[in-house]
Amino acid sequence: MKMKSEPNALYVHIPFCKQICAYCDFAKVIYQKKFVNDYFESLFFELKKIPKKKYDTIYIGGGTPSCLPLDLLSTLLQKLQKKLKKNYEFSIESNVEDLNESFLKTIQKYGINRLSIGIQTFQEAFIQLCHRKHTLEQAINNVKLAAQFIENINVDMIYGFPFQRFEDVQEDLDILVHLPIKHISYYSLIIEPNTLFYQRYREMEDDKLQAKMYLYIYHYLKKHGFCRYEISNFSQKGYQCKHNLTYWHNQHYDAIGLYASGYLSNQRYTHTRNLSYYNQKQYQLEITSLSLEDQMFEEIMLYLRLDQGLNLNQFKQKYQVDFMEKYKEIVKKFEQQKWLKVSKTKIKTTLKGSLMLNQILLAFMEE
Ligand code: SF4
Secondary structure, three states: OOOOOOOOEEEEEEOEEOOOOOOOOOOOEEOOHHHHHHHHHHHHHHHHHOOOOOEEEEEEEEOOHHHOOHHHHHHHHHHHHOOEEEEEEEEEEEEHHHOOHHHHHHHHHOOOOEEEEEEEOOOHHHHHHOOOOOOHHHHHHHHHHHHOOOOOEEEEEEEOOOOOOHHHHHHHHHHHOOOOOOEEEEEEOOOOOOOHHHHHHHHHOOHHHHHHHHHHHHHHHHHOOOEEEEOOEEEOOOOOOHHHHHHHOOOOEEEEOOOOEEEEOOEEEEEOOOHHHHHOOOOEEEEEEOOHHHHHHHHHHHHOOEOOOEEHHHHHHHHOOOHHHHOHHHHHHHHHOOOEEEOOOEEEEOHHHHOOHHHHHHHHHHO
16 A cells, blocks of 8 residues: 655754764764765755655754754754744754753754753763763753753653663652653663674663663653653653654654655665765665555554554554454453553553563564
């Protein structure tokens, strides 16, 4: 089945960072002025080429978009602002250290209405372990300063660092919920190959402790008004991230920049991860066409991450397949284990099941 929906979201990748974090596997390079001008020439060329005129959401991620010089950032924001529809969501990521008045005034001037701040942890031992540069005091003060300019603030957090105790997460949470923020993305640390953490700590992952931390985070945030709507995302009422919901709702979206991935006409495309190729306007790395089976699996994989769950009628309409008939055995097994909950119209992952999501998805994939 061909899905013809028009993309309503645009992702823009800025790969430059002032320092490299020890756990990071994103597409990033150390900021060097000589690469930046070429990168932007190539990025703006790409922006001009995309046929889509206006979007509901634009998300500038990285890398560290906030490390750009303000004149270049202003040019980027100005160009992107023209591509927004009414009632838009316009997000940018920032490091703590870059949150000063000039940066905040600039993003406010050009219409940014959602700011995502990478904090990861408030504890200086772990900040240093990650090779990040902020201090606890800076994190608290700069988030408060940012809230004077942008109302809708997300904070990115990580749990499960090497040597991190359960009590450390409790302390992070206690600081977090007293900040003037609307949304929290709280990810478990995954130690990826090609990172410093992998060389040093790959034996130290502790799934049991991580599960205990996750359940505590879930309940603590709920008690403080941040309800989970996606497995790693929590928000106050009305502040779910519209842009990221496009991904989780398995809808089409455009993407530009180094190693950016988009989804169009049932094809997933990924740009090159090589900065020299990108700067020479050789964008493409690969295009993957999704078969009907692939599309159905992705739909299941994404919707089971969401607390709203998968709508069975919508699934049938979209793929002409009766979900409960096709996956009868899997659903029965996981329902008995209380990992999945089924109603007449929906299937959802339970809280217990969200800790087992990989196992659940493996079963759907093998079907
Ligand atoms: S985590 Fe963010 S700031 Fe750190 S290296 Fe990766 S992209 Fe850069």
